[in-house]
Amino acid sequence: MTTQLEDKSQQQTGRRPNAPNTLGADIAASLVVFLVAVPLCVGVAVASGVPVELGIVTGIVGGLVVGLLPGSSLQVSGPAAGLTVLVASAVAQHGLGMLGIIVLGAGLVQILLGVSRLGTWFRAISPSVVQGMLAGIGLVLILGQIYPVGGLEQPSTTAEKFGGLGELAVAMVTTPQGLAGVGLAVAALLIATAWKKFAPAAVSLVPGALIAVVVTSAATALLALPVKKIEVGSLLSSLNPPALTDFGAINVAVLGSILTFALIASAESLFSAAAVDRMHDGPKTQYNKELVAQGVGNSVCGVFGALPMTAVIVRSSANVQAGAKTKLSRVLHGFWLLLFVVALPGLLAFIPTAVLAALLIQAGWKLLEIQAVARLVREHRSEAFVLVLTAVTIVATDLLIGTLTGLAVAVVKTAIEVSRLSVNAQHSEDRVHVELGGNATFLRLPRLLDHLEKLPTGKHVHLDLSTVRHLDRACHQAVENWVAEHRRNNGSVDVAMPAKAG
Secondary structure: OHHHHHHHHHHHHOOOOOOOOOHHHHHHHHHHHHHHHHHHHHHHHHHHOOOHHHHHHHHHHHHHOHHHOOOOOOOOEEOOHHHHHHHHHHHHHHOHHHHHHHHHHHHHHHHHHHHOOOHHHHHHOOHHHHHHHHHHHHHHHHHHHHHHHOOOOOOOOHHHHHHOHHHHHHHHHHOHHHHHHHHHHHHHHHHHHHHHHHOOHHHOOOOHHHHHHHHHHHHHHHHOOOOOEOOOOOHHHHOOOOOHHHHOOOOHHHHHHHHHHHHHHHHHHHHHHHHHHOOOOOOOOOHHHHHHHHHHHHHHHHHHOOOOOEEOHHHHHHHHHOOOOOOHHHHHHHHHHHHHHHHOHHHHHHOEHHHHHHHHHHHHHHHHOHHHHHHHHHHOHHHHHHHHHHHHHHHHOOHHHHHHHHHHHHHHHHHHHHOOEEEEEEEOOOEEEEEEEEEEOHHHHHHHHHHHHOOOOOOEEEEEOOOEEEEOHHHHHHHHHHHHHHHHOOOEEEEEOOOOOO
16 A cells, blocks of 8 residues: 555656755756856956957856757856867957857857767867867967966967067066066965865865955955956847848858867867766767757857857866756856846956966966876877877967868878788798788888888799788789789799788
């Protein structure tokens, strides 16, 4: 009788026996993610050279729109430090008015990639290229954000950033803005680091970055420090929806930016998904659905003229570590962002730009992953070469050229490594036995011909290619030509070909 009553009660409530109550955990986690997101949304917008409110809008869309869609359950989306370089470059080249067009187009490309089930292919990109891409972004981010710390405007090009370091160093130690900015930046980094290590357990989930922002902002106000602060306007008035005339201005350069935004944002989101999946035991990411969700989010951001979004590892890891159980936590974080910017926007005006720059420098440093690079140099030097080349090319040129360069070098490196060819010659008095193994492709053709041409003329040669896994047409023709030449020089040859000659 008791069992029947329990079954009837479960049917009425729709709950399984001993089903955990996730609501409280998700609400608590959403507040933690919200506190992490506020300074990052603002900082990424400032670093990208767009109004602060557009970063908040992207965070809201990442919660309220992408948070509801299928794909990943605990991954959180919003404006990412990794895209600041790309956004700043696009705004400088095409103007703020075209940002919505570019982000909208990138979102539509992402949706198309997801619907075409190409999302899982992003996992095939060489990890050294991705790591190099992130390291390059980190270097550019650090190089750009040290200028606001010193109270100077960030130069627009990499060459100007390097060229202005001398002036920046002087400003940091001689001007009131520079001295105050450096002091606030150092204080913010020390507070954020110390809070993570020494915070009491009861408040350890409160992010150190938020504590750093609150303390340094309060100190700035109390001491009336001469530093630049965040400029905040109305959320609605800051929206920058593309006009119909903007679509007529689309050219090859804009299409290139759209494709670059789509590919970089997709790669960052899906690599973040792989990392987040390792952090929890819940449902794993469905890559194609997640790519569609990111595309929908970016399309909405494009309509509003806001920043592009990706899944962000900092917010996602905070969500998991705070105990989130379902996607409700990431949806609520978007709601808290909306409530904050509507009810308390004036609080943002107290934040010094030097403090946000310091937090972004810290984010850029994390992107470098120095320890992982050092380990890669020790264990896989060829992979480390691809990583360093990608990062340096990004710093020297731009994100697209650097990433494509890294991909091209990685493909060539892999082709060379796969095309390993062994040549073993055993000489006797009247004959030579030559055995080839591995893959005989055009990449190894010079080595193959070098060995064959060194064989003595006039002797019998047994050329054994039976263990060659792949023999392409270039090597096949080279062997045939050498055999004909050797026979013309009074030598004899018998050849054992592979079962399937390529």
